[in-house]
Amino acid sequence: MPKPEILDPQGKAVQGALPRLGFTGVTDVRQGKRFEIEIDGEVTDAVIAEVEKMAETLLSNPVIENYTVSVEGQQ
Amino acid sequence: MKVGVVTFPGSLDDVDAQRAVRIGGNEAVALWHGDADLKGVDAVVLPGGFSYGDYLRCGAISRFAPVMEKVVEAANGGMPVLGICNGFQILCESHLLPGALIRNDHRKFVCRDQLLRIENATTPWTSAYTQGQEIRIVLKNGEGGFVADAETLARIEGEGQVVARYLELNPNGSLNDIAGVTNERGNVVGLMPHPEHAVEELTGSGLDGLGFFTSLVEKTFA
Numbered sequence: 001m002p003k004p005e006i007l008d009p010q011g012k013a014v015q016g017a018l019p020r021l022g023f024t025g026v027t028d029v030r031q032g033k034r035f036e037i038e039i040d041g042e043v044t045d046a047v048i049a050e051v052e053k054m055a056e057t058l059l060s061n062p063v064i065e066n067y068t069v070s071v072e073g074q075q
Numbered sequence: 076m077k078v079g080v081v082t083f084p085g086s087l088d089d090v091d092a093q094r095a096v097r098i099g100g101n102e103a104v105a106l107w108h109g110d111a112d113l114k115g116v117d118a119v120v121l122p123g124g125f126s127y128g129d130y131l132r133c134g135a136i137s138r139f140a141p142v143m144e145k146v147v148e149a150a151n152g153g154m155p156v157l158g159i160c161n162g163f164q165i166l167c168e169s170h171l172l173p174g175a176l177i178r179n180d181h182r183k184f185v186c187r188d189q190l191l192r193i194e195n196a197t198t199p200w201t202s203a204y205t206q207g208q209e210i211r212i213v214l215k216n217g218e219g220g221f222v223a224d225a226e227t228l229a230r231i232e233g234e235g236q237v238v239a240r241y242l243e244l245n246p247n248g249s250l251n252d253i254a255g256v257t258n259e260r261g262n263v264v265g266l267m268p269h270p271e272h273a274v275e276e277l278t279g280s281g282l283d284g285l286g287f288f289t290s291l292v293e294k295t296f297a
Contacts, residue, residue, distance in 0.1 A: 002177075006222055007177065007222070009179065009180055009181075009182045009220075010182075012182075058135065058136075058139070059131070063175040064222060
């Protein structure tokens with residue numbers, strides 16, 4: 001997600017469109033990215049640490065974005 | 076001097092940049108993103124365009140191109156590096172320059188002849204200008220809003236790392252009207268507008284951009 005202090009022009013565009021469609025009461029919209037990363041095998045702490053590293057190195061720019069890593073159900 | 080110009084997949088202004096390098100009195104050397112080889116150049120230009128389709132974030136994937144490993148290494152060793160537009164974005168993503176570039180605040184692509192003030196005429200890319208000199212060159216970008224946290228902004232302002240500032244109007248929402256910055260050492264410069272498009276009367280808005288390409292020689296022989 002863009003950090004709170006960073007302007008998010010895309011979020012502003014979405015926020016501007018909502019009232020035009022009749023959706024009221026929205027005070028702010030911020031737009032981010034979601035990456036779904038599939039891992040072979042068990043999701044251990046070491047694997048999560050590796051994904052955190054991916055997030056920090058490539059998937060996000062820490063200068064302007066925050067990220068969170070979460071594990072979802074196995075398939 | 077031999078000045079390398081890197082071509083990434085999606086670079087647009089690499090040939091113009093090579094031409095500007097030659098008009099500026101230096102030898103242009105084509106560098107390829109996939110080669111971890113700077114071919115013995117003395118300086119590097121990262122040109123404008125949409126490298127790797129601007130996927131993920133502008134410059135985010137180019138940063139990890141094989142040639143960039145060498146560029147980062149050389150820049151940290153003091154080699155002059157100039158990033159124009161997409162090149163500026165790549166330098167910020169590489170953490171060679173402070174801050175980042177985000178989508179224009181007005182959300183539209185902008186293309187105009189832009190008045191700038193040179194704020195730092197001591198870098199190897201701006202020494203042909205005088206401090207405070209006003210130049211007009213083309214600006215064309217969709218994601219040219221320069222941002223940094225308050226602490227970083229105060230630091231680069233205090234240390235004279237702002238190289239150029241927008242005059243008349245702020246075309247993209249850049250904080251403090253910043254159009255270009257340099258690193259602490261002063262050898263790496265990023266600029267959002269395009270000096271390489273203003274080096275010939277026939278095809279440009281004037282000759283105001285030429286200084287970015289003649290400065291190298293003047294610096295070397297100064």
